[in-house]
Amino acid sequence: MSTCFRGDCPGIAPSDVAVETLKEELKERYGLAIAERGSGPAIRLETRPDSVRVGDAQDRDKADLFSQAYKLTLAKDGITILANAAPGLFYAVETLIQLVRPSGGYLWLPECEIPDWPDVECREVFWDEQMHLDHFDVLKDAIRRAAGKRNWRGENRKGHDITKRDA
DSSP, X not given: OOSEEEEEOTTOOTTSHHHHHHHHHHHHHHOOEXXXXXXXXXXXXXXXXXXXXXXXXXXXXXXXXXXXXXEEEEETTEEEEXXXXXXXXXXXXXXXXXXXXXXXXXXXXXXXXXEEOOSSSOOOOXXXXXXXXXOHHHHHHHHHHHHSOOOSOOBXXXXXXXXXXXX
């Protein structure tokens, strides 16, 4: 993975949360900078309605899932994120950040194409105020992490899958 990328975001404002998150997270986690111009590989962010189809999901109202759908393409010559709407761009950026792996002093990304959409439209986090008597900065960090997409299934302490309805 190159250490210098250039951003290519036609029609996306530089202040868009997906663009800001991409720049901040790559810089903080991996020391990577995104330049507006340059010769490095491009990270292209684009929204185009009806560009990503929503497949099988628990939520039967696929229109609710539509805005969060995206396709992430990782190739040697660059990265492309195509989403139906702004929320999909944000979730694709979160997935991209999670895919970066340090290995042998380098950063690695798989070459692949990932079409994705949520299983349900509403994403929730339970915060028990009696158990979390933390400083405000801890709460802010928890909110920021909760806003991000997580690509894993939860388990409780007994090892049961708590994402199932019967758990």
